[in-house]
Amino acid sequence: MVLDSQNMLQVIKDFPKQCREAFSLPKGISVSGEISNIVVLGMGGSAVGGDLLKIYLGNTNIPVFVNRDYKAPKFVNENSLVFAVSYSGNTEETLSAYQDAYGKNAKIIGITSGGKLADECEKVIKIPSGLQPRAALGYLFFPMIGVLHNTNIIRVKNDELNDMINTLKNTDKFNSEGEALAKKLKGKIPIIYASEALGAVAFRWKTQINENAKMAAFYNVFSEMNHNEIAGYKGMDRKFVAVLIRDKYDNERIKRRMDICKGIMEMTANVEEVQTKGDSLLARMFSAIYLGDFVSYYLALWNRVDPGPVEIIEQMKKKLVQ
Numbered sequence: 612m613v614l615d616s617q618n619m620l621q622v623i624k625d626f627p628k629q630c631r632e633a634f635s636l637p638k639g640i641s642v643s644g645e646i647s648n649i650v651v652l653g654m655g656g657s658a659v660g661g662d663l664l665k666i667y668l669g670n671t672n673i674p675v676f677v678n679r680d681y682k683a684p685k686f687v688n689e690n691s692l693v694f695a696v697s698y699s700g701n702t703e704e705t706l707s708a709y710q711d712a713y714g715k716n717a718k719i720i721g722i723t724s725g726g727k728l729a730d731e732c733e734k735v736i737k738i739p740s741g742l743q744p745r746a747a748l749g750y751l752f753f754p755m756i757g758v759l760h761n762t763n764i765i766r767v768k769n770d771e772l773n774d775m776i777n778t779l780k781n782t783d784k785f786n787s788e789g790e791a792l793a794k795k796l797k798g799k800i801p802i803i804y805a806s807e808a809l810g811a812v813a814f815r816w817k818t819q820i821n822e823n824a825k826m827a828a829f830y831n832v833f834s835e836m837n838h839n840e841i842a843g844y845k846g847m848d849r850k851f852v853a854v855l856i857r858d859k860y861d862n863e864r865i866k867r868r869m870d871i872c873k874g875i876m877e878m879t880a881n882v883e884e885v886q887t888k889g890d891s892l893l894a895r896m897f898s899a900i901y902l903g904d905f906v907s908y909y910l911a912l913w914n915r916v917d918p919g920p921v922e923i924i925e926q927m928k929k930k931l932v933q
């Protein structure tokens with residue numbers, strides 16, 4: 612059996628290049644008129660970019676809503692900017708929510724490599740095909756901030772993009788750190804934690820471990836987990852590994868909570884910590900994501916599964932059309 616039939620390792624390594632290219636894809640594409648909210652329609656790997664957009668726009672006045680359902684949210688109207696994101700362009704929930712948003716006269720931009728979405732949507736940013744959707748996160752996220760930049764809703768500074776690219780450029784280091792951490796997680800059930808502010812990053816780790824390594828993984832955020840999940844550590848066992856994603860800009864009280872929790876968790880489970888790198892928000896988000904992608908890749912190899920194809924997901928989709 613070819614273990615990496617879709618060359619996922621190379622695709623992961625090329626991620627910084629993908630991000631840079633993706634930012635310039637919406638050249639000249641902008642929207643006009645009032646925008647009172649932004650809605651991202653998508654599922655799975657195509658929705659995660661929306662979660663990251665929500666973090667990224669956290670300091671602006673525009674609310675961002677990520678919609679993983681057959682219908683667009685009720686509040687969508689002609690002043691909503693809707694990104695309909697589907698790598699394949701054929702995901703039924705996204706297509707159905709797109710139709711709903713279209714009926715509400717929203718300003719819609721599709722982001723896809725083809726499929727029905729490319730045919731149906733009037734304004735489309737075409738991204739390269741041939742990747743697993745989850746491996747195309749750069750193509751799925753950066754065109755959105757490119758459009759917002761072109762529309763003068765945000766100003767993405769070159770310094771910020773450069774900080775991110777410079778932070779990610781040490782691919783070998785991310786690769787070897789990822790491999791080393793995967794060794795500690797193999798045969799265990801990871802539970803990934805981050806602050807609420809970086810919750811989407813923890814969620815991305817979980818989903819990458821699920822889809823690349825084909826194994827169970829869970830996630831939660833601080834400080835919500837202090838109010839429920841931490842109680843479960845009384846009955847935990849060493850099959851579980853808590854992975855704490857820490858950020859130098861985490862709220863001081865969150866840092867304190869993580870320190871205290873680490874002590875509690877270590878009594879009954881294994882604990883690993885990782886630190887975001889770089890200074891800008893883009894660098895910190897994507898450095899943790901980049902590391903997590905390598906971790907999930909090496910976990911796949913440890914599990915002796917091909918990291919690329921996700922047969923169970925494909926079977927599910929096929930059964931739904933029968």
Ligand code: F6R
Binds near residue numbers: 655697
């Ligand atoms: C597969 C993957 C999935 C898909 C999801 C939606 O690599 O990541 O989570 O993203 O099934 O499909 P698309 O992205 O084509 O809309």
